[in-house]
Amino acid sequence: MAAVLLTGHGGLEKLEYRTDVAVPLPGDGEVLIQVAAAAINNTDINTRIGWYSKAVDSxxxxxxxxxxAEITDSDAAWSGEALTFPRIQGADVAGRIVAVGAGVPEERIGERVLVRNMLRTYVGYRPYECWTFGSECDGGFAQFAAAPARETYAVNSDWSDAGLAAIPCAYSTAENMLHRAGVGAECVLVTGASGGVGLAAVQLxxxxxxxxxxxxxxxxxxxxRAEGADRTVDRGSDLVAELGSNSFDVVIDMVGGSQAGQLLELLRSGGRYAIAGAISGPLAQIDLRTIYLKDLSLLGCTFQEDEVFENLIGYIEANGIHPVVSKTYPLADIARAQEDFLSKKHTGKLVLIPPAVNAANPNGTEI
Structure with a gap:
């Protein structure tokens, strides 16, 4: 099959497009998915460059x-464990089931599906443990991908493949932050609001x-604003001067970096700060007095309870959300797509489309 192999931590040259990669076989309790579309996320790039290593502070x-140049491979993946290479990345997968492993009903073949990107099957459903699809196991930057049947969800929707592929990582990250923070009819600030997660957070x-x-x-x-924001503020502005201290109940932050201290000042007493990314940098200076004098709750959001992804399937089928796909690319153009992703000139998601195959007989191989 065609697939993109990540051959090690480093630059774009570590992404190798191949057409001779073996089609994975679904193991016990797994399904084989013909991938129709797979979106790009920050975690794909962070994993490739080893950004999660504590040696990186930018x-x-x-x-x-x-x-x-300064990363250490032993902690360069988000889980803190060393990756094995080559690895097929891609946390977002939309496609159809074309084969099943032992213990999975054959009736599932033909289902249009999404894969939960934060997988719990491989860690025995233990609390606060998970694998990322495309990090600790091979993911969706390929024509076929194997995934746990239990975490591969049938979806009844007339959305495009690219639209469905825009959902798993970005929307589950955003929904998880809102879920963990218990957001209701309150005043909420969302940073990085034009990106995949940020725009999802605005809608959700x-x-x-x-x-x-x-x-x-x-x-x-x-x-x-067209996607639902009541107000926007320029990301380069002094947020406290622009918005005022003690103005928000919840901050949903994907940016991190030097603005973190300001974001805490914006919260009212009893406010909640939820963070699931730090694209501007992992290090921040904050005043601890702000936290305890205002009784703030700080929520790091990675692990997701089952209901988070289940909620998303319901929202899709009810047309309660709508993804924004800025552009699609052939899978072979992944380097160009990631360069465009890094330029941050787009709004919403960028999506890769694998070449079409005969699902019954890809490259002459019987599934």
């Missing part, structure tokens, strides 16, 4: 194209009844 873009917070202020660049503000 933002993703600093090493996004060329990688970092609005469906919970929140009043949403979104931080984004001025040129993207109109589109972010």
């Amino acid at each position: 933002g993703t873009n600093a090493g996004g194209a060329a990688g970092f 917070a609005k469906r919970r009844g929140a009043t949403v202020t979104a931080v984004c660049s001025a040129e993207k503000a109109e589109q972010v």
Whole structure:
């Protein structure tokens, strides 16, 4: 099959497009999916460049194209465990089941599906443990991918393949942050609001009844407001001066970096700060007095309870959300797609489309 192999941590040269990769075989309790579309996420790039290594103290873009020289492979993946290479990345998979492993009903063949990106099957469903699809196991940057049947969800929707592929990582990250923070009809601030996770957070917070202020660049503000934001503020502004201290119940942050201290100042007493990314940099200076004097809750959000992804399937089937896909690319153009992703000129998601295959007989191989 065609697939993109990540051959090691580093720059874009570590992405190798091949057409002679073996089609995976579904193991016990697994399904084989013909991938129709797979979106790009920050975690794909962070994993490729080894950004999760504690040796790195800058933002993703600093090493996004060329990688970092100073990483240590032992902690360069998000889980803190060393990766094995080659690895097929891709956390977002939309496609159809074309084969099943032992213990999975054959009736599932033909289902249109999404794969939960934060997998619990391989760690025995233990609390606060998970694998990322495309990190600790092979993912969706390929024509076929194997995934746990239990975490491969049938979806009844007339959305495009690219639209469905935009959901798993970005929307589950956003929904998880809102779920963990218990967001309701409150005042919510969303950073990085024009990106995949940020735009998802805007939509999902609005469906919970929140009043949403979104931080984004001025040129993207109109589109972010069109997706539901009640107000936008330029990402380069002094947020406290612009919005006022003690103005928000919840902050949903994907950016991190030097603005973290300001974000805490924006929260009211009893406010909640949820973070699931640090694209501007992993290090921040904060005033601990702000946290305890205002009784703030700080929520790191990675692990997801089952209901988070199940909620998303329901939202899709009810047309309660709508993904924004800025552009699609052939799978072979993954390097160009990641360069465009790093430029941050788009709004929403960029999606890769694998070449079409005969699912019954890919490259002459019987499934």
